[in-house]
Amino acid sequence: MLLINGTIVTMDDEKNIYSPGALLIKEGKIADVGEEKTLKEMYPREPMRDLEGKIVMPGLINAHTHTPMVLFRGLADDLPLDTWLQDYIWPMENKMIDPDFIRRGGLLGILEMIASGTTAFNDMYFFQDVLAGAVKESGMRALLGQGLIDFPTPEAKTPQEGIAKLTALAEKWEEDDQVRISICAHAPYTCSSELLKKAYHLSEKHHLPFHIHVAETRKEADLIKEKKKEESIVEYLDRLGVLDSHVVAAHCVWISEKDMDIFHHRKVKIAHNPTSNLKLGSGTAPLHLMQKHGLTVSLGTDGAASNNSLDLFREIRLAALLSKGLQQDPELIPAYQALEMATINGARALGMDDITGSLEIGKFADFIVIDTSAPAMRPLYHPVSHLAYTAGRENVEEVYTSGKLLYRKGEYFTLDAEKILAEAETAAERIRKESRV
Amino acid sequence: MLLINGTIVTMDDEKNIYSPGALLIKEGKIADVGEEKTLKEMYPREPMRDLEGKIVMPGLINAHTHTPMVLFRGLADDLPLDTWLQDYIWPMENKMIDPDFIRRGGLLGILEMIASGTTAFNDMYFFQDVLAGAVKESGMRALLGQGLIDFPTPEAKTPQEGIAKLTALAEKWEEDDQVRISICAHAPYTCSSELLKKAYHLSEKHHLPFHIHVAETRKEADLIKEKKKEESIVEYLDRLGVLDSHVVAAHCVWISEKDMDIFHHRKVKIAHNPTSNLKLGSGTAPLHLMQKHGLTVSLGTDGAASNNSLDLFREIRLAALLSKGLQQDPELIPAYQALEMATINGARALGMDDITGSLEIGKFADFIVIDTSAPAMRPLYHPVSHLAYTAGRENVEEVYTSGKLLYRKGEYFTLDAEKILAEAETAAERIRKESRV
Numbered sequence: 118m119l120l121i122n123g124t125i126v127t128m129d130d131e132k133n134i135y136s137p138g139a140l141l142i143k144e145g146k147i148a149d150v151g152e153e154k155t156l157k158e159m160y161p162r163e164p165m166r167d168l169e170g171k172i173v174m175p176g177l178i179n180a181h182t183h184t185p186m187v188l189f190r191g192l193a194d195d196l197p198l199d200t201w202l203q204d205y206i207w208p209m210e211n212k213m214i215d216p217d218f219i220r221r222g223g224l225l226g227i228l229e230m231i232a233s234g235t236t237a238f239n240d241m242y243f244f245q246d247v248l249a250g251a252v253k254e255s256g257m258r259a260l261l262g263q264g265l266i267d268f269p270t271p272e273a274k275t276p277q278e279g280i281a282k283l284t285a286l287a288e289k290w291e292e293d294d295q296v297r298i299s300i301c302a303h304a305p306y307t308c309s310s311e312l313l314k315k316a317y318h319l320s321e322k323h324h325l326p327f328h329i330h331v332a333e334t335r336k337e338a339d340l341i342k343e344k345k346k347e348e349s350i351v352e353y354l355d356r357l358g359v360l361d362s363h364v365v366a367a368h369c370v371w372i373s374e375k376d377m378d379i380f381h382h383r384k385v386k387i388a389h390n391p392t393s394n395l396k397l398g399s400g401t402a403p404l405h406l407m408q409k410h411g412l413t414v415s416l417g418t419d420g421a422a423s424n425n426s427l428d429l430f431r432e433i434r435l436a437a438l439l440s441k442g443l444q445q446d447p448e449l450i451p452a453y454q455a456l457e458m459a460t461i462n463g464a465r466a467l468g469m470d471d472i473t474g475s476l477e478i479g480k481f482a483d484f485i486v487i488d489t490s491a492p493a494m495r496p497l498y499h500p501v502s503h504l505a506y507t508a509g510r511e512n513v514e515e516v517y518t519s520g521k522l523l524y525r526k527g528e529y530f531t532l533d534a535e536k537i538l539a540e541a542e543t544a545a546e547r548i549r550k551e552s553r554v
Numbered sequence: 555m556l557l558i559n560g561t562i563v564t565m566d567d568e569k570n571i572y573s574p575g576a577l578l579i580k581e582g583k584i585a586d587v588g589e590e591k592t593l594k595e596m597y598p599r600e601p602m603r604d605l606e607g608k609i610v611m612p613g614l615i616n617a618h619t620h621t622p623m624v625l626f627r628g629l630a631d632d633l634p635l636d637t638w639l640q641d642y643i644w645p646m647e648n649k650m651i652d653p654d655f656i657r658r659g660g661l662l663g664i665l666e667m668i669a670s671g672t673t674a675f676n677d678m679y680f681f682q683d684v685l686a687g688a689v690k691e692s693g694m695r696a697l698l699g700q701g702l703i704d705f706p707t708p709e710a711k712t713p714q715e716g717i718a719k720l721t722a723l724a725e726k727w728e729e730d731d732q733v734r735i736s737i738c739a740h741a742p743y744t745c746s747s748e749l750l751k752k753a754y755h756l757s758e759k760h761h762l763p764f765h766i767h768v769a770e771t772r773k774e775a776d777l778i779k780e781k782k783k784e785e786s787i788v789e790y791l792d793r794l795g796v797l798d799s800h801v802v803a804a805h806c807v808w809i810s811e812k813d814m815d816i817f818h819h820r821k822v823k824i825a826h827n828p829t830s831n832l833k834l835g836s837g838t839a840p841l842h843l844m845q846k847h848g849l850t851v852s853l854g855t856d857g858a859a860s861n862n863s864l865d866l867f868r869e870i871r872l873a874a875l876l877s878k879g880l881q882q883d884p885e886l887i888p889a890y891q892a893l894e895m896a897t898i899n900g901a902r903a904l905g906m907d908d909i910t911g912s913l914e915i916g917k918f919a920d921f922i923v924i925d926t927s928a929p930a931m932r933p934l935y936h937p938v939s940h941l942a943y944t945a946g947r948e949n950v951e952e953v954y955t956s957g958k959l960l961y962r963k964g965e966y967f968t969l970d971a972e973k974i975l976a977e978a979e980t981a982a983e984r985i986r987k988e989s990r991v
Contacts, residue, residue, distance in 0.1 A: 191933075192935050396875055442832030447632060499631075
């Protein structure tokens with residue numbers, strides 16, 4: 118049993134914030150949460166761990182990333198998307214991607230995510246069984262999906278081979294609380310309609326989430342429109358019958374209000390990636406309209422090759438700021454809404470809102486402790502304002518999943534950071550040689 | 555003498571980056587800079603302080619802020635601009651602003667700026683003589699301007715009184731290398747044309763920079779257009795004869811390419827404040843066009859009441875990202891350009907490019923050391939990419955002005971952080987009471 122006090126930002130449906138509040142943890146789960154005074158009276162024999170002045174909130178949830186790509190961080194920037202992909206990312210992926218790369222990059226990305234307060238993530242990449250091992254070791258949670266695509270990948274020579282691997286993977290991790298598997302189709306413009314349907318039916322059969330890139334660039338939206346006789350990407354996917362509440366659609370920069378109605382009707386979850394969309398010149402997703410249409414919008418960093426970080430605090434802040442400026446309306450996307458995107462909505466996108474994403478009785482104790490003592494965090498009038506606009510990854514002091522300490526003030530408790538950094542450096546050396554950077 | 559090695563990002567006109575490089579500091583100034591090997595040979599008897607693997611770059615320069623407003627950080631967010639100003643900021647300023655508030659808020663803001671790698675700033679607020687004392691104590695540099703405005707302020711009952719105070723202040727700090735004074739007119743919509751001209755002539759007479767808010771909101775631009783018979787704000791200021799190379803125009807969200815031509819012709823410096831403009835719903839300044847027109851654009855945080863931080867790394871990143879996404883062109887505002895805005899262009903805006911803003915022989919040794927060992931900074935292929943897209947204030951390890959250490963890993967060497975934080979908290983208590991937060 119662990120009883121802690123502090124400012125408890127629960128992110129529950131009633132938007133409860135207990136200040137001073139307390140959180141009781143028992144066998145890795147939240148046994149109680151509420152006002153400090155009440156909990157002290159209810160559990161008089163529990164020693165209280167004093168976090169007064171600090172903020173305790175749910176761990177952040179990264180709803181769209183390609184974790185091992187941290188090894189390509191900053192390798193190539195400020196380039197047209199085609200050049201970036203065709204001259205840098207794809208050739209390097211072809212040369213580099215193997216299970217060893219996934220392990221090294223995956224662990225490095227996990228170190229970064231933990232230190233910036235992320236406790237769960239939604240990944241789409243290759244050799245996910247290897248990443249699953251890294252996730253288990255770290256103590257984090259993740260939804261891991263392998264990309265299905267209509268051309269050979271480092272891992273599967275044919276889509277059929279990819280599907281067979283996915284099925285085996287899903288069965289292996291079926292009963293796990295930390296690692297869950299999703300079926301990924303890369304995107305409507307890289308997958309045939311047959312492959313999209315096959316992947317979707319596979320996800321239905323195994324009761325798995327279906328993770329797909331949707332309408333990231335205008336070019337992609339225009340292409341589908343041209344190919345599919347004026348259908349939008351969303352209309353096309355809906356006609357194929359591959360939209361439902363288990364679908365996580367990443368990006369959705371170029372969708373219309375009509376598309377949003379379809380998403381709302383089908384209960385599709387969106388993963389919004391504001392930094393990556395800006396950096397690649399893809400555009401800005403109409404977040405204020407998504408909110409108006411009542412969509413469940415979560416937040417992602419995308420891969421560190423197009424971000425160049427896995428820091429969700431940056432995405433929270435950017436998501437809260439962008440619509441305000443673009444629509445010239447400072448009331449859009451208030452601080453609390455941006456926090457919801459990175460916590461409970463992230464859990465909904467990962468299909469894990471029954472076990473994480475808010476501080477509620479019965480859920481796993483996945484939480485982070487935010488220090489508020491630095492000059493940059495003073496004074497503090499409203500914790501929610503500080504979490505959205507002021508805090509950064511540097512204010513994350515402690516990170517827990519299932520009540521277990523993963524990180525405190527630069528120190529990792531489940532992973533050997535020094536070894537992981539050294540192994541990542543070896544991989545980076547190879548990348549330097551191959552890319553002649 | 556101090557000889558240090560590391561990756562030296564000079565931000566000089568030739569864009570020299572020495573890796574491995576070295577920097578020689580003598581009597582507070584940069585005595586030499588270049589390749590490590592060369593400097594080692596030239597100064598064989600100097601012991602080398604080893605910063606291998608770290609990045610040494612010029613201290614950042616915040617070209618537009620209202621430092622003491624950190625005491626209002628997060629007091630009110632997500633509100634329409636009118637409500638925010640009229641119901642929160644102005645009433646609180648009327649109740650709170652006095653020399654004691656300026657000292658407490660000023661010192662808190664200075665702690666935050668130093669820790670986030672800022673070594674010089676351009677301020678517009680009240681009781682600047684008090685802030686000047688804080689700046690001297692801290693070791694930073696600042697250009698301090700008092701706001702002239704057509705209605706009574708906490709400090710001056712009439713514009714005449716304001717002008718008299720400014721003149722005295724300018725004379726007092728005339729020969730100082732750390733504190734310089736600017737003449738500020740608040741904005742074209744709050745100052746009469748007579749006041750604007752008076753303020754400008756005062757700045758001419760005393761050879762001081764002239765700092766003014768220009769075209770921050772569409773409403774303001776429309777208002778001037780209506781009042782001044784279809785003149786834009788910039789055309790109006792040009793007709794008044796108040797534009798020249800000593801003018802720092804903050805914001806410039808709503809200016810046209812014709813206005814940019816005028817600014818280019820008059821050599822006006824712009825202070826771009828991307829976060830504040832988004833957060834208040836003012837819009838997004840056309841940075842890519844300003845760059846196309848060859849304007850000198852620097853970067854500011856604005857006050858922490860509308861940011862909610864004084865962290866320039868966030869502004870660098872946002873400035874580099876925004877135009878890319880808005881114009882759907884990932885080649886706009888490359889990383890190096892964003893860094894220039896926060897360093898050498900900041901120095902140009904403050905009229906201090908003769909003494910700071912780049913690592914060049916003869917300038918003061920105002921520099922910061924960026925640690926690159928954290929997982930979030932690995933691997934490192936291109937230092938400039940990391941400084942713009944990846945680094946945050948948490949990676950600032952050491953901060954120097956005139957070769958003197960101000961900050962290292964959370965510890966301040968010129969200021970008593972504990973005392974300043976306690977004094978700021980007392981002021982915040984009063985704000986809580988007055989605003990009933």
